[in-house]
Amino acid sequence: MIIKEIIDPINLTKLFLTITFIYVLNFYYRYFTRPNPLPGPFPLPFIGNLHNHGLDTNGYYEYCLKKYGDISEVYLDHRYIILSRPEHIKKLFAPSEFFMHQPYSQGCDEVGIEGVGLFFNGNNKSWSFNRHFFNEALSRKLIDSTIETINQLYDEMSGYWQSLGNQSSSNNSNNWTIETDFSSWFHGFTNEVTSTLTTGQRTYSIASYYNTQSNIKSIHSNALVENGNKFTKALVKFMECLPFFTFLSPFMRHYFPIIKGQANSYLNNRDLLFKNLDEMIKNRRNEIEKMQGAEMKSDMLTSLLTAKTVVEGDNFRPMPDKEIRGNLIDIFLGGSDTTASLFCYITYYVCKNPEVKQKMLSEIDSVLPNFSDKLYKQEDLKQLKYCNAIIFEAARLMPPIAIALRHITKEFEIAGYKWPAGTNFHLNIKGAQRHPEFWNNPEVFNPDRFYNNENDTSSIIIWGGGKRICPGRSLSIVESLLFIALVYKNYNVELVNPNDPLKFFSGMVISSTELKVRISPRT
Numbered sequence: 001m002i003i004k005e006i007i008d009p010i011n012l013t014k015l016f017l018t019i020t021f022i023y024v025l026n027f028y029y030r031y032f033t034r035p036n037p038l039p040g041p042f043p044l045p046f047i048g049n050l051h052n053h054g055l056d057t058n059g060y061y062e063y064c065l066k067k068y069g070d071i072s073e074v075y076l077d078h079r080y081i082i083l084s085r086p087e088h089i090k091k092l093f094a095p096s097e098f099f100m101h102q103p104y105s106q107g108c109d110e111v112g113i114e115g116v117g118l119f120f121n122g123n124n125k126s127w128s129f130n131r132h133f134f135n136e137a138l139s140r141k142l143i144d145s146t147i148e149t150i151n152q153l154y155d156e157m158s159g160y161w162q163s164l165g166n167q168s169s170s171n172n173s174n175n176w177t178i179e180t181d182f183s184s185w186f187h188g189f190t191n192e193v194t195s196t197l198t199t200g201q202r203t204y205s206i207a208s209y210y211n212t213q214s215n216i217k218s219i220h221s222n223a224l225v226e227n228g229n230k231f232t233k234a235l236v237k238f239m240e241c242l243p244f245f246t247f248l249s250p251f252m253r254h255y256f257p258i259i260k261g262q263a264n265s266y267l268n269n270r271d272l273l274f275k276n277l278d279e280m281i282k283n284r285r286n287e288i289e290k291m292q293g294a295e296m297k298s299d300m301l302t303s304l305l306t307a308k309t310v311v312e313g314d315n316f317r318p319m320p321d322k323e324i325r326g327n328l329i330d331i332f333l334g335g336s337d338t339t340a341s342l343f344c345y346i347t348y349y350v351c352k353n354p355e356v357k358q359k360m361l362s363e364i365d366s367v368l369p370n371f372s373d374k375l376y377k378q379e380d381l382k383q384l385k386y387c388n389a390i391i392f393e394a395a396r397l398m399p400p401i402a403i404a405l406r407h408i409t410k411e412f413e414i415a416g417y418k419w420p421a422g423t424n425f426h427l428n429i430k431g432a433q434r435h436p437e438f439w440n441n442p443e444v445f446n447p448d449r450f451y452n453n454e455n456d457t458s459s460i461i462i463w464g465g466g467k468r469i470c471p472g473r474s475l476s477i478v479e480s481l482l483f484i485a486l487v488y489k490n491y492n493v494e495l496v497n498p499n500d501p502l503k504f505f506s507g508m509v510i511s512s513t514e515l516k517v518r519i520s521p522r523t
């Protein structure tokens, strides 16, 4: 009888309405009594400001800066304080402090990345070990072997362009022009570079893209290309799911019908990706066991498997597989899309500014030998000072990661307010790098800011700052210099639609989605 009364639909409705009422009351009580109220859009229960934020992170923070000024707030899964002034942001880059990126996130736990690797790791001890490992692994030796890989992969990609050019022209010579999408080529390219650097295995992404564009197929077998393709797609989808699991509340992910379906599809994809990575780890472990002292490969997976320095009390033990997987994911997520997109932004701005392009070509031609003569090395690249300035200026205007995260675990004073432990910050990198009080003509692409010191450039924070500054920053600069050198030394590059704005998707990374260019061999 009592059970019948409890599950009576009228009682259930009353219960549901009462719980919802209490939730809403609590939500607004907390909102109106929050410490240091700031300007920002009014939040709604359950969704906060998700309806204002939408999927365009970059556009939304630009809007907040214009409408609410240097410091404002937004409600997603938590309250976030948005900082857009360099000096406020730099307080959270204090070199002596370990900051978490975000508090414990049930969403990140669900996708299996909470507390492992670097980016999603808020445990100082385990983060410090992984970070030390990263810094050691990304040594000059690894950068040298990455340069070699890029030179070789470029050779293959250039061969594909040549083949497409010959297919489109009647005279089968070097006199051809093709229209193609740099965004697709370079996403494939950086994916291959990252995979080789990380696991020692190729993904055949450039061959895969070539096969979609060409009547003649690449020499790599269909099975290899198809496998690599599946792996790459799983990585892209995994990346896409991160804002979804980070910013949507568990309630929405678990109970809202369409959202729940999407969450399940992302989780299936996670299973597929993890299975792939776990197999790579297992296979390499077997390989290492069989090698017994012979010279090992120099990729990061081998280093992770042979590192025996995780401290547990006084004991040392090998890094657990889950931790290894977390580090691999960090490199794939941090290193591929960012570098590919940056190269697209560089190309866009260089092609829109002919005087910059001319100066860049003069530097490349005077510093670098012809590609066929020798592979470019770190020493060659160091001389490309103007190209280096171009990289910084393109990343100032279009930082591939537009927002950095910080979560404080003790009271901190920023922008004249005392923030209690538990406050979350979104550091608006793009806003700070275009801030009119810190940059002369901030919207103008002018590499001379970094070449002739035409601007005080201390407000540049492309790679974040403090202890959590990007560990891949030197590698990404070397990769970008090499892309510029190889492509522009050998090809004429123009935008197909110079008047079109940049095309990108802004989630965690401001990712280039298309850049149509016209290329022909430089004679």
Ligand code: HEM
Residues within 6 Å of the ligand: 118, 119, 120, 131, 330, 331, 334, 335, 336, 338, 339, 342, 399, 400, 401, 403, 404, 405, 462, 463, 464, 465, 466, 467, 468, 469, 470, 471, 472, 473, 475, 476
């Ligand atoms: C143009 C290329 C790149 C850009 C713009 C970029 C930018 C960033 C930014 C802004 C952060 C957050 C820093 C902070 O919170 O203060 C970060 C973190 C990170 N990046 Fe990069 N990155 C790039 C390339 C790479 C590469 C090539 C790798 C790996 C080889 C990498 C691996 C990571 C990792 C693991 C973290 C997390 C660090 C930590 O939490 O300790 N990134 N990156």
